[in-house]
Each structure stands twice: as C-alpha cells, then as structure tokens.
Amino acid sequence: MKLSEFLRDLEPSGGENHNSSNLQVILKILRKINSSLVLEEVLELVLKNAISLTSCERGFIVLKNDKGELENVLCLDSGGNRLSKDLFNISRSVVNDVFITGQARFIESALNNPSKTSESIVNLELQTIMCAALLTEGENIGVIYVDSKSLNKIESKGITETFEILASQAGIAINNALMHGRQFKANEELKKAYNELETAKREAEKLELLKNHFLTQMSHEIRTPFNIMQSGLYLLKSQISSVQNPEVKELFSMFEDGSNRIIRTVDKIMEMAKIRSGNYELLTETIQLEEEILQNIISKYEDKAKSKGIYLMYQRTTDNNSVKCDRFMIYQIFQEIIENAIKFTERGAVRIKQYKDSKDRLCVSIQDTGIGIDPEYLQNLFQQFSQEDTGPTRKYEGSGLALALVKKYSELNNLSIKVISEKNHGSTFTVIFK
Structure with a gap:
C-alpha cells in the first residue's frame, strides 16, 4: 500500500484514533529514513524501524545488483546489531515471489501447516514472515524482509498496512540514496580525472618549457660557430676576389647558400x-605595408625569380596600406610566403596584389603557377615540421618550420590567412588584416 492510498482511506469512524496513531507512526518513521542520503545510514534506519514495527527477531534488505540479481546487503537482529554473513538465511521462495510479483506477503503460524510451507521456512523454523517490495517509479529495486521463530500475532490490517507503506517509502529513500551515491562516486571520479588531467597538463607544460629551453640553447650553440665560419668565409672570399676560376666561385656560392x-x-x-614558451614580446607600430615591407621583399627576390625565368609582379588597387603590427613578424610572413611561391614555381609567374575586400579589409594575395598543394594535405600545411613530400628523394628542401611560424605570427598580429590551391595548378595565399 502506498502512503497516498492510506491517507485516502482515512475517514471519521470508530477506528479514527487507531488510524491516526498509525499515521503518526508512519510519519515519524518517514522523517527518520529521509533524514539522510548516505546509503548505509538509510538502510539501517529502514531496517531498524521495520523490525521495531513488526516486533520480529531479524530483518533483511535485499537489493538488485548491477547484474539484475538479488543480493543481501544488510541483516540486523532485534537489537539493531549486524548479523554475520553466515546467518544470512532467509526464505528465498518468499523473497523471490515478492520481488517477481511486487506483491507483499505476510505469513503467520508458518509451521502449523508444513505441507503448504516451503522447505526453506521449515528448515529455518520460521513462524512469522513479512516481506514487501521496494518499489520506486514502477521499478522494483529489491525487498525488505523480517521474520521470527516465535509466533507474532499480526494486527492484520494495522501493522501490514504500515509495513507496506514503510516499504514503499523506503524504496524511494533507498533509491535516492543509491542515486546520490552514484552521483557522488561519479563526481569523485570526475574530480580524480580532472586532477590527473591537470597534473598531466602541468607535466606537459614543464616538458614544453624544457624542450623550448633546450632548442634555444642548442640553436645558440649552433649559430655562434656558424657566424664565425661565415665571417671567415667572407674574409677568405675577399682575399681571393681576383680569382676568375668559375669552379671556385661556384664553391664559395655553395658555401654561402648552405651556411x-x-x-x-x-x-x-x-x-x-620563443613564441611557444611565451617569451616573445610583441612590438606593435604603425607601418606602410607597401613601402616598408612588400617593396623590400620584392627587391630581395627579383634576381632569384629572374634566374628561374619567373615573372615577379606586383599590383595594388588601394593607396591606403597603413597597418598596425609587429614589423619583424609581418616581414617574416610575407618573406616566407613569397619565397615559397618562387621556390615551388618552375615556370610562369608569382603575382602579388594589394587590395581592399568587400568588408573594407586590407588584403595581400600571393598567387603562383607552381606545383600546388594536395587538398588532403592543406589541413596540415601550417603544422610544425610538416612537409607534403617527406621522401628521401624529395625535390625541395626545407625544415617545415616556415609556414608554422607564419601561422603563429599571423595569430599574434590578429591576421587571417586563406589558402586556395590545386595540385599542379598553383596556389594563392591571401593575408587579411582584420
């Protein structure tokens, strides 16, 4: 019986005092079992009150586990003491019947008619058994069971109704405690995972700093002796400038290009x-993009383009080319893109165009007629050490760092870069100033 049904049945009659007394008992028990969300506490409160209410000798709570099987979770005697697992002996036939049907069972004088009594009841010498399902929102999560070897005359309607109400409300309280426990466990696991993630993140950041420090130190150690070698090479070249041997000149040219x-x-x-470690200082200033950046780069690479038979062309459709940025970074962005355009173009032209788009943003496009980029590789274009052709016989040299730096420099200067390319049909890189 549900509490709502019990309250509906209450009506002024000769049994009004008796019903009111039962209601007070029920409300008192409900206040107790709903005072906690800790599963162990709720189970003990439910079972102690069930034993006390029925004057039985033992009480059991049996719950459905994750596998859908019934499992004894708590057993108490009339004194509220926990019983050892070897004393977890109950009438399984009664428990299974109640769990399957959802209907409560109340048995008195069980041993008076052995032929109609299950073997487990006879073996346990039980006289009184009360068992009710623990229901919550239509789902049976287990049963509450009390028994006694002595004969307890159950006040048929009063105690049985109260026991059923206790079971129905206990089902809700136990389910709430189970959900609270699962939520608490999930929160703890989430917290643990978060802490592990934070630890891993800190370790990764530490390793990143160490790696960047190592790269900086190693780069310095490599650069210093090469600067000395370049200086020596320049002096040596100036001393033998009168030598007309083309092989010697070519050799010096190879030394210079390699170093x-x-x-x-x-x-x-x-x-x-520097950028990855956060040690780079952004120095913003207002510059004239064409006069201070583009013209210098174009002049620098004109001879190289000419030596390959490539036309290096520049066009502008706007006179307003003032931008606020880090001069060094912007220079590097355009230098790397223009150098790549010339490097990967064997014939045709590299066209540089400065213009305003439909949103009045300053744009510079670098279009070439080179080898183009495979569409599948475009997503990896700006990754560190990434190259489309990585084979040992690759035609074009490079470290795979240039475009990764271009991407970083663009982000630091709030620029966007749009790339359109088709394999064997050239590429267009468009730098957009926001």
Missing part, C-alpha cells in the same frame, strides 16, 4: 621556441 640556410633554420627554431 645561410642553416642560419635561417636555426633562427626559425629559436623564434618558434
């Missing part, structure tokens, strides 16, 4: 390490 390439790679490593 310059190493120095630039080292510089890129140092720049990336």
Whole structure:
C-alpha cells in the first residue's frame, strides 16, 4: 500500500484514533529514513524501524545488483546489531515471489501447516514472515524482509498496512540514496580525472618549457660557430676576389647558400621556441605595408625569380596600406610566403596584389603557377615540421618550420590567412588584416 492510498482511506469512524496513531507512526518513521542520503545510514534506519514495527527477531534488505540479481546487503537482529554473513538465511521462495510479483506477503503460524510451507521456512523454523517490495517509479529495486521463530500475532490490517507503506517509502529513500551515491562516486571520479588531467597538463607544460629551453640553447650553440665560419668565409672570399676560376666561385656560392640556410633554420627554431614558451614580446607600430615591407621583399627576390625565368609582379588597387603590427613578424610572413611561391614555381609567374575586400579589409594575395598543394594535405600545411613530400628523394628542401611560424605570427598580429590551391595548378595565399 502506498502512503497516498492510506491517507485516502482515512475517514471519521470508530477506528479514527487507531488510524491516526498509525499515521503518526508512519510519519515519524518517514522523517527518520529521509533524514539522510548516505546509503548505509538509510538502510539501517529502514531496517531498524521495520523490525521495531513488526516486533520480529531479524530483518533483511535485499537489493538488485548491477547484474539484475538479488543480493543481501544488510541483516540486523532485534537489537539493531549486524548479523554475520553466515546467518544470512532467509526464505528465498518468499523473497523471490515478492520481488517477481511486487506483491507483499505476510505469513503467520508458518509451521502449523508444513505441507503448504516451503522447505526453506521449515528448515529455518520460521513462524512469522513479512516481506514487501521496494518499489520506486514502477521499478522494483529489491525487498525488505523480517521474520521470527516465535509466533507474532499480526494486527492484520494495522501493522501490514504500515509495513507496506514503510516499504514503499523506503524504496524511494533507498533509491535516492543509491542515486546520490552514484552521483557522488561519479563526481569523485570526475574530480580524480580532472586532477590527473591537470597534473598531466602541468607535466606537459614543464616538458614544453624544457624542450623550448633546450632548442634555444642548442640553436645558440649552433649559430655562434656558424657566424664565425661565415665571417671567415667572407674574409677568405675577399682575399681571393681576383680569382676568375668559375669552379671556385661556384664553391664559395655553395658555401654561402648552405651556411645561410642553416642560419635561417636555426633562427626559425629559436623564434618558434620563443613564441611557444611565451617569451616573445610583441612590438606593435604603425607601418606602410607597401613601402616598408612588400617593396623590400620584392627587391630581395627579383634576381632569384629572374634566374628561374619567373615573372615577379606586383599590383595594388588601394593607396591606403597603413597597418598596425609587429614589423619583424609581418616581414617574416610575407618573406616566407613569397619565397615559397618562387621556390615551388618552375615556370610562369608569382603575382602579388594589394587590395581592399568587400568588408573594407586590407588584403595581400600571393598567387603562383607552381606545383600546388594536395587538398588532403592543406589541413596540415601550417603544422610544425610538416612537409607534403617527406621522401628521401624529395625535390625541395626545407625544415617545415616556415609556414608554422607564419601561422603563429599571423595569430599574434590578429591576421587571417586563406589558402586556395590545386595540385599542379598553383596556389594563392591571401593575408587579411582584420
């Protein structure tokens, strides 16, 4: 019986005092079992009150586990003491019947008719048994069971109704405690996972700092002797400037190109390490993009483009090219993109265009007629040490750091870069000033 049904049945009659007394008992018990959300406490409160209410010798709470099987979770005697597991002997036939049907069972004088009594009841010498389902929102989560070897004359309606109400409310209280326990466990696991994640994050950050420090130190150690070598090479070259042997000139040119390439790679490593470690200071100033950046880069690479038979062209459709940025970073962005355009173009042209888009944003596009980029590789284009052709026989050299730095520099200066490319049909990089 549910509490709502019991309250509905209350009516002024000769049994009014008796009903009111039962109601007071029920409300008192409910206040107790709903005073906690700790499962162990709720189970003990429920079972102690059930034993006290029925004057039985023992009480059991049997709950459905995660596998859907019934499992004894608590057993108390009439004194409220926990019984050992070897004393967890109950009438399984009664428990299973109540759990399956959801209907309470009340048995008196069980041994007076052995032929109609289950074997477990006879073996346990039980006289009084009361068992009710623990229901919550239509789901049976277990049963509450009390028994006694002595004969307790159950006040048929009063005690049985109260026991059923206790069971129905106990089901709700126990389910609430179970959900609270699961939530608490989930929160603890989440907290543990978060702490582990934070620890891993701190370790990763520490390793990143160590890596960047190592790269900075190693780059410095490499750059210093190469600077000395370059100075010596320059002096040596000036001493033999009168030598007309083309092989010697080509050899010096190879030395210069090789050492310059190493120095630039080292510089890129140092720049990336600075940015990733947060040690880079952004120096913003207002500059004229065309006069102070683009023209210088175009002049620098004109001869290289000409030597490859490539047209290096510049066009502008706007006179307003004033931007606020870090001069060094902006120079590096355009230098790397223009240098790549020339490097990966064997014939045709590299066109640089400065214009305003439909949103009145200053844009610079660098379009080439080179080898293009595979669409599947575009998503990896700006990753560190990433190269489309990584084979040992690759045609084009490079560290894979240039475009990664371009991306970092763009983010620091609040720029966006749009890339359109088709394999074997060239690429267009558009730098957009927001």
